[in-house]
Structure formats: C-alpha cells, structure tokens
Amino acid sequence: xxxxxxxxxxxxxxxxxxxxxxxxxxxxxxxxxxxxxxxxxxxxxxxxxxxxxxxxxxxxxxxxxxxxxxxxxxxxxxxxxxxxxxxxxxxxxxxxxxxxxxxxxxxxxxxxxxxxxxxxxxxxxxxxxxxxxxxxxxxxxxxxxxxxxxxxxxxxxxxxxxxxxxxxxxxxxxxxxxxxxxxxxxxxxxxxxxxxxxxxxxxxxxxxxxxxxxxxxxxxxxxxxxxxxxxxxxxxxxxxxxxxxxxxxxxxxxxxxxxxxxxxxxxxxxxxxxxxxxxxxxxxxxxxxxxxxxxxxxxxxxxxxxxxxxxxxxxxxxxxxxxxxxxxxxxxxxxxxxxxxxxxxxxxxxxxxxxxxxxxxxxxxxxxxxxxxxxxxxxxxxxxxxxxxxx
Numbered sequence: 001x002x003x004x005x006x007x008x009x010x011x012x013x014x015x016x017x018x019x020x021x022x023x024x025x026x027x028x029x030x031x032x033x034x035x036x037x038x039x040x041x042x043x044x045x046x047x048x049x050x051x052x053x054x055x056x057x058x059x060x061x062x063x064x065x066x067x068x069x070x071x072x073x074x075x076x077x078x079x080x081x082x083x084x085x086x087x088x089x090x091x092x093x094x095x096x097x098x099x100x101x102x103x104x105x106x107x108x109x110x111x112x113x114x115x116x117x118x119x120x121x122x123x124x125x126x127x128x129x130x131x132x133x134x135x136x137x138x139x140x141x142x143x144x145x146x147x148x149x150x151x152x153x154x155x156x157x158x159x160x161x162x163x164x165x166x167x168x169x170x171x172x173x174x175x176x177x178x179x180x181x182x183x184x185x186x187x188x189x190x191x192x193x194x195x196x197x198x199x200x201x202x203x204x205x206x207x208x209x210x211x212x213x214x215x216x217x218x219x220x221x222x223x224x225x226x227x228x229x230x231x232x233x234x235x236x237x238x239x240x241x242x243x244x245x246x247x248x249x250x251x252x253x254x255x256x257x258x259x260x261x262x263x264x265x266x267x268x269x270x271x272x273x274x275x276x277x278x279x280x281x282x283x284x285x286x287x288x289x290x291x292x293x294x295x296x297x298x299x300x301x302x303x304x305x306x307x308x309x310x311x312x313x314x315x316x317x318x319x320x321x322x323x324x325x326x327x328x329x330x331x332x333x334x335x336x337x338x339x340x341x342x343x344x345x346x347x348x349x350x351x352x353x354x355x356x357x358x359x360x361x362x363x364x365x366x367x368x369x370x371x372x373x374x375x376x377x378x379x380x381x382x383x384x385x386x387x388x389x390x391x
Contacts (some may be wrong), residue, residue: 043214046340048290050142051227054338057286062335063138063230066125070141070224074118075212078202082209084109099386101152104200112196122226123195129228136194136231136266136319139201142211142224146205147190150382158185158386175376176330178387180259183236191231196224215296231333237261238299240366241348243359245292245341249279251355253348255296258377260369267326271299272366278333292341299330 047053055065070078088107089097100106112119122139129137140146161181165173173181192198202208215224239255252275254264264271275297287293337343349367350359352373358365376389386391 002134003382026237028370035069044219045342046143046214049293049338049340050223051140052142052223052225054287054290058283058335058338063232063288064130065230066128066228068118068121068226068228070118070226071286071336072219074115075116075216075222075224077217078118078199079209079212081109081111081114081203082205082212086099086206086209090152094382095385098150098155098382099152103151103204107201109197111200115199118226119199122198122228124156124224125228125295127232131231136191137193138229138231139191139192139198139226140229141202141208142227143211143215144199144207145190146208147186148207149201150202150386151204154185154189155386156190158182161185176259176373178269179377179379180236180261182383182387183259187234187236189266202226206274232300234298234300234336237264238330239336240271240274240297241346242279242295242297243324243341243350244279245262245360246288247284247288247291248362249276249284251350251364252276252366253350254368255348256348257369260372260380263326264368265370267323268366268368270323270326271368274327274333275298275366276364283335288340290338294339294341294345296336296339297333298336300332300334302332311340 010108051065053068055062085103085107088103097103104111126135126137131137136185138145157182161184162173162178164178165181192201212224215222236256237254237259241253243247243251243256252272254261279295283295287295296315347355349369352359379387379389
C-alpha cells in the first residue's frame with residue numbers, strides 16, 4: 001500500500017512522525033506527514049474493519065448485533081457535539097473533566113435534544129438485542145467504541161468495587177489488584193441501558209471524535225452506524241489479542257497485560273491450543289478476504305455463571321482449574337473485535353518495533369504475564385487519578 005511505503009520511507013530516512021494528541025494507542029499517529037493520496041488510502045483501509053464489514057462474516061461466533069443507521073446529518077451533529085465537549089475539556093482541564101458528575105450538563109451540551117431522532121432509533125433497536133430486553137447492551141460506533149471516556153462515574157464504580165475487595169480480603173489490595181479492579185469497573189460501565197446515555201458517551205469520546213471526523217471527510221462514502229451488541233460478562237483476564245498476517249495466525253497475547261492472572265499463566269498451553277483450534281475452525285475461512293488483521297477473542301462460562309479469574313490478591317475458594325478443568329469452567333469462545341493489521345492497533349505484550357518480524361511471520365506463540373509485576377504496573381496517564389496514583 002502506498003501509505004505504508006511512504007511511512008516506511010520516512011522512518012528509514014529518520015524523518016520524525018508527527019503525533020496527534022490522543023489517549024488511545026489505536027488512533028492514527030501519522031497525520032501531517034502523508035500525502036493526500038496516502039491519507040485517502042489509509043482511510044479506505046481502516047474502513048475495511050468497520051463493524052458492518054466483519055460482524056456479518058462471523059454470525060454465530062460473535063455477540064448478536066443490531067445496526068442503527070446514522071445519517072450524514074446526524075453524523076455531523078454528533079461530531080459537532082464531540083467538538084464542543086472537547087473544547088470545554090480544554091478550557092476546564094482534565095482534572096475538572098474527570099471530576100464532573102454530568103459533563104454534558106456542565107458543558108451546556110444537550111445531546112438528547114440535538115439527536116432526538118437518533119436517540120429514538122437506538123432505543124427502538126435495543127429491544128432487538130438478546131440482552132437488550134433486560135437493558136444490557138454494549139454500544140459502539142462503526143469504527144470503535146468509546147472506551148476511552150474517563151469520568152466521575154468510573155471513579156465511583158472503581159472505588160465501590162475496591163472497597164468490596166478490601167472487605168473480602170480483610171486488607172488493602174496490592175497495586176496489581178487495584179488495576180484489575182479498575183479494568184473490571186471500566187468494563188462494567190460499557191454495559192449500557194439507556195439510549196440517550198449511549199450517545200452522551202459517544203459525544204465525550206476522543207476516539208469517536210477522531211473517527212467521525214475522518215468519515216466526514218468522505219461524505220460520498222458515508223456509512224456509519226450505532227452498533228448495539230449483546231452483553232457478555234467476560235472477565236478482563238480472559239481476553240486475548242491475536243495477529244493474523246497473510247491468513248496465518250502468527251502471534252497471540254494476553255489483552256490486559258497490566259496484570260498477572262495466576263489462572264491464565266497456569267493454563268497458558270491450554271488457552272493457546274483452544275485459540276488456535278477455534279480460529280482455524282471458525283474464523284480462518286470466514287475472514288480470508290481480509291488477509292491480515294488483529295482479532296480479539298474472549299473465553300466465557302456458560303450462561304448464568306459469572307467468571308472469576310484468580311489473582312494473587314484475590315484468591316479463589318476453589319483450586320486453580322488446569323487443562324480439562326479450565327475447559328470445563330470456560331467452555332465458550334467468542335470474537336470480540338477485528339482490527340486493522342497496522343501499528344496504530346495496540347500490540348499488547350508484543351512490540352511493533354522489536355517484534356515486527358515475529359508479528360508478521362511467526363512462528364505463533366502466546367505471551368502472557370508469567371509472574372506478578374515486581375513494581376507498580378504502568379497504566380495510561382488518564383487512569384492515574386482514578387487509581388489515586390497521580391502525583
């Protein structure tokens with residue numbers, strides 16, 4: 001691809017790449033140095049991985065989904081709301097933003113009023129999602145989710161869960177358990193029950209702001225949806241990121257690599273074998289047209305059984321399941337996401353620089369956190385204040 005050749009040429013010649021201000025590792029980082037032709041090609045490539053493109057290919061192997069059309073005018077309106085909130089955030093500062101109980105109200109942004117028609121469409125479609133009838137859906141836009149949103153709701157959810165863990169342990173959890181609890185809290189807030197709240201979350205997201213901005217640059221190709229997915233109670237320790245290059249599975253990594261999960265480390269070989277088998281049986285042919293991609297899988301128990309993954313600070317009452325016992329506890333696999341095979345997608349425990357050949361050619365290996373971190377795990381800067389680690 002031309003944009004890849006241009007990028008590699010600039011890297012080889014020592015030309016610095018301009019980084020745009022972003023919190024998310026999967027956001028495009030090359031803005032400002034590409035030719036327009038290369039930017040257009042990159043935008044077309046990214047669009048190949050919009051939810052509308054891959055979810056239908058994996059029907060029955062990924063959560064049930066409803067697509068709600070976003071008209072071009074609705075897209076422009078939502079983008080304008082994103083810009084207004086981003087401007088307000090710049091004025092008040094990140095600390096005030098994170099502490100705001102109702103940031104849209106405090107910024108004077110009426111998402112429900114501005115997008116009344118879209119709110120109604122989303123509310124109507126929610127009942128068509130199996131878990132939606134109970135007010136439980138995972139919502140995202142065509143390109144990505146709004147998982148980057150950090151507000152006072154996350155802080156409150158995290159503190160409540162951390163207190164419960166303290167009560168259970170009878171002592172203060174260590175740093176790894178704090179991060180695991182934060183991941184649990186963040187995941188829980190992705191379970192949405194109100195259409196207006198879904199669109200407010202989108203309006204608060206820098207990811208959505210950037211993705212809509214890119215899509216709006218090509219109005220003649222506009223195709224955007226609110227994507228409503230069945231909610232699965234997947235534990236954050238049971239998600240895995242897999243790299244496929246040239247329709248060959250080349251690498252697999254623990255997705256949430258900030259934390260050591262004893263159960264995951266103890267069952268590494270079993271997990272690796274299950275993922276390889278599932279990908280070959282259910283995904284390889286269905287996704288062959290993509291050729292190269294990054295796919296996220298999650299293990300989950302049978303319906304009605306909530307998963308518990310053992311960490312050193314959160315011991316289970318039962319022995320660690322291993323081998324066949326692990327398979328019995330977590331008999332199901334599902335596809336969570338399909339992403340571009342490009343270095344704007346996070347590489348988890350691999351590195352796009354140090355492990356580029358391994359990611360492209362294999363041989364396939366699974367990397368997990370093998371032992372507890374010797375020091376406090378590094379987390380994204382915006383989460384430091386939530387954890388109480390900010391200096």
